[in-house]
Amino acid sequence: MAQKGFLLIADITGYTMFLTSSELEHAQGVLDALFKSIFAEIRAPITLSNLQGDAALAHLPDGNVPQRQYPLDAIERIYCSFANTLAAMRLNTTCTCNACRNMGGLDLKFFLHHGEYAVQTLAGRSELQGPEVIRLHRLMKNSVTKATGIRAYALVTEPAADAIGLPDFFAGAIRHVEHTDDFGDIVCRVYDLAPVFAKWRGSRRVFVERDEPLAFESMEVDLPVPPAIAWAYVTDVDKKIRWQQGLDGMTMTGLVGGRVVPGAVQHCAHGKDSTVHEIVDWRPFDYVTWHIGTPMGTVARQTAEFTPLADGGTHLSLRSAKVESANPLAQAFIRFMMPLAAAKKLAETQRASKAALQRLVAEDTKLAAPTAA
Structure with a gap:
């Protein structure tokens, strides 16, 4: 055919x-x-x-x-x-x-x-x-x-x-x-x-290791699609907005020739507020790392890692490190000011996002499956 x-x-x-x-x-x-x-x-x-x-x-x-x-x-x-x-x-x-x-x-x-x-x-x-x-x-x-x-x-x-x-x-x-x-x-x-x-x-490797202290629990999920497909759900803003919870909108700037590259920025709108996610390490289809802007010039590293599974699927691990800064006082202050309740809310949002991602991938996979003759 x-x-x-x-x-x-x-x-x-x-x-x-x-x-x-x-x-x-x-x-x-x-x-x-x-x-x-x-x-x-x-x-x-x-x-x-x-x-x-x-x-x-x-x-x-x-x-x-x-x-x-x-x-x-x-x-x-x-x-x-x-x-x-x-x-x-x-x-x-x-x-x-x-x-x-x-x-x-x-x-x-x-x-x-x-x-x-x-x-x-x-x-x-x-x-x-x-x-x-x-x-x-x-x-x-x-x-x-x-x-x-x-x-x-x-x-x-x-x-x-x-x-x-x-x-x-x-x-x-x-x-x-x-x-x-x-x-x-x-x-x-x-x-x-x-x-x-x-x-x-x-290029410099920027990565959130599995064993380093995290700001809140990581997202660990197996998806029934190969890494290149899973990668698109996480890095393409049109796809990510469909499952990422707590967002009202998402746009991207800093593209080079229309392509996403290191230095490109995801702008995430939350009501009247917004956060900036700058891509600092871009290794299709292994991992991507963002620097998320946080108060007083601090940043939070976040890595999405894609590991191929034996069944053709992908294990996605999304990990967020504690905020950091070249200024130790700013780093200590922001870490101190981030109460347990905020970390708990972020973890709840991440769990909701995981469930939404699983549903979305399952629906898209079902729609893409060939129908029997």
């Missing part, structure tokens, strides 16, 4: 040269580790179709997309996993064989398209078929690196960029036109992934 959605190829750059100029046994070990780093991050709601030599083909039906920026977050997460694995191998090896010397020539690039395709099962394997699948494969032989000098990139076709719907973000990407014999000129947007990895690697 035909469906519409995103088609994604992750392709290892330098694969053929690496294999032909390296000892096969060592080269295979390097490639196995890199492919594992890619496959580990191609998770639901993305589905891996097959491995095609040096490339992995996957798809994501429109109905399974949790957030507009999800395809970009997923690509960047896969790339960071690959680049981190490669960097670790290069750093830790003392081997002088050709394979270990040639690792530096490897990298990863992505091709993202949107259109109609069909999924057919042949000999127990899932195969994607249709003209749009062919169109995407034609883009793998391209002039991007020659034209831009970029080796690690995401090439997003115009239909895919339109389907994502972040015009400000793509306005900042490089416009590239690739000519093909079969499909003519294909307009694309290209952006460099190397700075994404550099930023990811250098």
